[in-house]
Amino acid sequence: MTTLLLAADTAGYALPTAWRALTKTGYFIGLTGSIGGLITYAATVRPALRVATDTSDDVAVLRHRSAVCLAWSGVVLLVAGYFQLAARVARASTGTPFADALTPGHIWQFLRAPADKGAWVAQGTLFLVQNVVLLVTAAALMALFTRGARRRLEPIALTALPLALAVTLITALPATATQTADDVLDLVFTQIHIISGTVWLGGLVMLSVLAAARRHLSPDAGLLWTDMWRRFSLVAMICVAGVVISGLWMSWEHVGSISQFWTTGYGLVLLVKIVLVLGLVTAGAFNQFWLMPRMTRARGAGETASLFHLTLRHFPRVVWGEVALGLAVLVVVPFLSGSARGEAGGPQAEPTAGIFAAGVALALALALSLYATAKASDALSRRPAVIADPA
Known part of the structure; x- marks a missing residue:
């Protein structure tokens, strides 16, 4: 909060209104629950449950809880999506208070606004399609509150x-056809950032x-x-690679x-x-280099009690700390308005061949570091160690 106040004192930076900050944070929380929950179920929970043959009761418990978790993510997505749409209406209509933008009349007027000159589609039409898809997604997820739908968890998810x-x-689709390569890259990297972050958190x-x-x-x-x-x-x-x-x-x-970074509000x-x-990445490294190898060694040694303690008590405690950091990131995101370059009166960024080459080199270096991390974690898991008594 102190940093946000310092940012507000810098020239050229304006703090977003409370309703704008809250609706944007809420919207990303809604995406986090739905996109992150669904991809985690599809890529992590579902495969692990399908190969678990000796723990049928545990599978039933986790399937039920997964369904309820996804159902609640549908509720959050629906509510957050509605408030985010109202926020778009308030931003698009100068002088329209946020309370008025919540009414169906103002929302429908915004969605039916004609296309701008030179646009292939009206911006309101894109938001209409987006919110219809959002409504269908939320309805499918909320159906998992019912017992009958929970029996069809996999096809629904x-x-x-x-x-x-x-x-x-x-929302990343451009309304006009006059898009530069820089504009397209901005849209692509923004979506990579959003999807990677929501899946992670x-x-x-x-x-x-x-x-x-x-x-x-x-x-x-x-x-x-x-396994999960x-x-x-x-x-x-x-x-992590996508976010970085x-x-x-x-x-x-x-x-x-x-x-x-310290002379502009955006930079702060x-x-x-x-x-x-970086806190999230550090916690993830702790999991990868300390907890994961310990779990693997405990599994190989047949230490059932230690394995239960590590996977269902110790590991989740660390993860809840990561969740707190991730939620703090979502709270900060709405305050990233404008540009440090603009506040400093500098020129806009201009991509060059050198910038692209540096980006490719960084991406390769990151890929190599993540590969080395996985191999190091695997090597640590094969080291003999005394498994501590969980009691």
Whole structure:
């Protein structure tokens, strides 16, 4: 909060209104629950449950809780989407208070606004399509509150997954055909950033919620959870790569020099976000280099009690800390308005062949570092170690 106040004092930076900040944060929370929850279920929970043959009762518990978790994500998405649409109406209509923008009449007028000159489609039409898809996605997820729908969890989740992705991708479609290569890259990297971040945070939330069912699980559930944490660690590393690469591009687009991180409002807020993300990465590294190898060694040694303790007590505690950092990032995001380059009176970013070459080199270096991380974690898991008594 102190940093945000400092940012507000810098020349050329204006804090967003409370309703704008809250609706944007809420919208990203809605995307986090739906996109992150669905991809985590499809890529982590579902495959682990399908290969778990000796823990049928545990599978039933986790399937039920997964369905309820996804159903509540539909509720959050629906509510957050409505308030975000009202916020768009208020921003588009000068002088329209946010309270008035909440009314169906103002929303319908906004959605039916004609296309701008030179546009192939009206912006309101894109938002109409987006919110219809959002409504269908939320309805499919909320259907999982019913017992009959929970029996069809897999087809419902796999159907809702591309719809949830479409909710954010539709808004990335340009309304005009006159888009430069720089504009297209901005749209692509923005969507990579949003999807990678929501999957990363949403997966952490979902697995933490599922781990809270440990009182209803058997002592052998640690085997199942080791597989789930292992699968999610791969998903998380891919998300880290997406967040870092897209974040570097967007930071270069909006920050012209290192000094702008502390001399501009945008730079200060971005610096806070970077510190929070580094905290997330550090916690993930702790999981990868310490907890994952311990779980693997405990599984190989047949230490059932230690495995249960690590996978369902120790690991979730660390993950809840990551969730708190991730939510803090979502709170900060609405304050990233404008550009540090603009505040400093500098020129806009201009991509060059050298910039693209540097970006490719950084992407390759990041890929190599993540590969080395996975190999190092695997090597640590093969080292002999005494498994501590969980008591």
